[in-house]
Structures are given as C-alpha cells and as structure tokens.
Amino acid sequence: MSAKSDRDNRSNQLNPNNDAYYSSRGSEWPGEDDDIGVGRRVRDIGDELSRSFAREEHRRYLQERDRPEVGTYVGIFVGLDGTTALVPIKLSANPFMGHRDGARARNEDFAELVVGEIGRQLILRWGCPLALRTVLDSDGNDMFWSGYQYPTGCDSANRVQNERLWSEHGEKAIANARALLSCSAELRKLQNSNGQFIEANPDLARLWNHDKLKKIAERLFADHLLIADKEAD
Structure with a gap:
C-alpha cells in the first residue's frame, strides 16, 4: 500500500463521518435503529424518562393509598327536658393496603362508641334521661341503628315524670334539632x-x-360542644 493510501486510511479512521472510523473500532455506522451512537443515546434518554415517570406514578399511588380516611360526624343529644347539645366529631383512620372501606367502617364504629360515652356524661350533667342520642355521618345520614330515642325503655321507675318531660319539652326539642x-x-x-x-x-x-x-x-365534650345547657325553642 502506498504512503498516500496509508495517509488516506489513517485520515478516514480519525473522521467520525467516515465508515472507517467505526469499522476500525469494531462497530458500525450509527443508524436510527442501531444499539450504539445517537440512536442508542436517544433510546437511553427515553428509557430514563419512562422510568422517572413510572417512579413518580408509583410514589403518587402509594401516597394516595396510604392517605388517612377522614370522617366528620355530628353527635346529637337531646334531654327529656329539652336541653340540646350538638358535638362535631372528626375522626381519622389509616387504610390497610389501600382498603379505604375498612377505614371508613372503623371511623363509623368509633363514632358510635364516642357518641355513646358522651351521652352517658350528658345524662349525669343534665340530671335527666336522654330523649335522643344519635350521630350523623359525613354525608349527613342518620346512623339511627346506633342511637336511641324515647320512649325506648319508658317503663322505668320515673315513667310518669319522664312522660311529662317528653310531652312538654323533649318531643318538640327533637323536632327542632332535626x-x-x-x-x-x-x-x-x-x-x-x-x-x-x-x-x-x-x-x-x-x-x-x-x-x-x-x-x-371528655376532650370532645370540653372542646367542641356547640349548643349545651340550652333548652330548645
């Protein structure tokens, strides 16, 4: 091979725009579908963007899946003498592996327990039985199955007095509260x-x-009692 051919070959091997540049390095001219060169870099960028998007979507999914389920309830209490109390109750339960129905059920069950305990405390504070104890759920629906309304158990020792209070105050107070x-x-x-x-x-x-x-x-009773010791009009 002549000296000129040697020089031309050497020049081609140093020129990225020449086939000799790639063949001397054991590769081929980069094309649109090749696994090297520009095509490969473009695909790498696309793959990284896809992985980044997938990671962000997964993070958002986990964040939403583990977001606490919040329930806002209102306890309604009316004494036979017409005294009325409305107690807002805010509950938060963590879902288990994204099962939000279970968290909502836990909030409802717990609201029933809290309302029952507040009712017992109000009976002692007011010194008379309750004409109504119930709770409204987050949608404003009456969870009547967990409540109480007079005249349940009216055959008590104070039946005559309770009947008088009910007819004079309690029945009307319940209607006003509802x-x-x-x-x-x-x-x-x-x-x-x-x-x-x-x-x-x-x-x-x-x-x-x-x-x-x-x-x-007691904490709810002290902090959030909105209407208390006040006979309904």
Whole structure:
C-alpha cells in the first residue's frame, strides 16, 4: 500500500463521518435503529424518562393509598327536658393496603362508641334521661341503628315524670334539632368547625377500654360542644 493510501486510511479512521472510523473500532455506522451512537443515546434518554415517570406514578399511588380516611360526624343529644347539645366529631383512620372501606367502617364504629360515652356524661350533667342520642355521618345520614330515642325503655321507675318531660319539652326539642340539621348549610358549618382529629383506634373499639374512651369523649365534650345547657325553642 502506498504512503498516500496509508495517509488516506489513517485520515478516514480519525473522521467520525467516515465508515472507517467505526469499522476500525469494531462497530458500525450509527443508524436510527442501531444499539450504539445517537440512536442508542436517544433510546437511553427515553428509557430514563419512562422510568422517572413510572417512579413518580408509583410514589403518587402509594401516597394516595396510604392517605388517612377522614370522617366528620355530628353527635346529637337531646334531654327529656329539652336541653340540646350538638358535638362535631372528626375522626381519622389509616387504610390497610389501600382498603379505604375498612377505614371508613372503623371511623363509623368509633363514632358510635364516642357518641355513646358522651351521652352517658350528658345524662349525669343534665340530671335527666336522654330523649335522643344519635350521630350523623359525613354525608349527613342518620346512623339511627346506633342511637336511641324515647320512649325506648319508658317503663322505668320515673315513667310518669319522664312522660311529662317528653310531652312538654323533649318531643318538640327533637323536632327542632332535626329541622336544624336538615339544613345542609348548618350541617356543613358544624362539620367544618374547628377541632383536632382523633385517631380511630381499632384496639379501643375492639377491647372497649372505657378509661381511654372516657378521656376522648371528655376532650370532645370540653372542646367542641356547640349548643349545651340550652333548652330548645
């Protein structure tokens, strides 16, 4: 081979725009579908973008899956003498592996326990039986299966007195309370009122730890009682 041919070959091997540049390095001219060169770099960038997008989507999924389920409830209490109390209850339960229905059920179960305990405390405070104890769920539906309304158990030792209180005050007070809460604006006002969220503790619901439940009820009673010791008009 002549000296000129040697020089031309050497020049071609140093020129990235020449086939000799790649063949001397054991590769081929980079094309659109090749695994090297520009085509490979473009695919690498695309793969990295796809992985980055997938990671972000997975992060968002986990964040949404583990987001606490929040429930806002309103406890309704009416004494036979017409005294009325409305207690907003804000509960938060963590879903297990994204099962939000279970978290909502835990909130509802816990709301029933809290309302029952608040009712017992109000009976002592007011000095008369309840004409109504119930709770509205986050959608404003009455969880009537967990409540109580007079005249259940009216065959008590104080039946005559209770019947008098019911007819003079309790029955009308219940109607007034239900009319108030049938107004969506008033209900939202109650549900959105300030107050700390309480963790819906499944162990407390299952084991019925009365001391802990009483403390939670007292905290709600003290901080969030909106209408109390006030006879309904």
